[in-house]
Amino acid sequence: METQTFSIxxxxxxxxxxxxxxxxxxxAGVLSVAGDPQAKAVTVAWEAPASRAKILQxxxxxxxxxxx
Numbered sequence: 001m002e003t004q005t006f007s008i009x010x011x012x013x014x015x016x017x018x019x020x021x022x023x024x025x026x027x028a029g030v031l032s033v034a035g036d037p038q039a040k041a042v043t044v045a046w047e048a049p050a051s052r053a054k055i056l057q058x059x060x061x062x063x064x065x066x067x068x
Contacts, residue, residue, distance in 0.1 A: 001031065001046040004052065006066040011040040012046065016064065023062050027054055
């Protein structure tokens with residue numbers, strides 16, 4: 001299992017984090033997603049077949065790209 005916190009500058013409220021949590025939770029292999037609107041960050045835990053690349057791609061697709 002891997003866990004990473006992604007910085008998401010576009011987060012402005014709890015609705016943003018719920019949207020991100022719901023979208024990332026649909027990726028096969030994602031075990032948990034926890035958003036923090038104050039920190040503008042999302043912590044994701046995953047295992048195969050999910051990958052960091054797939055998570056980053058999904059964040060870009062839903063207009064919440066991670067700062068890298």
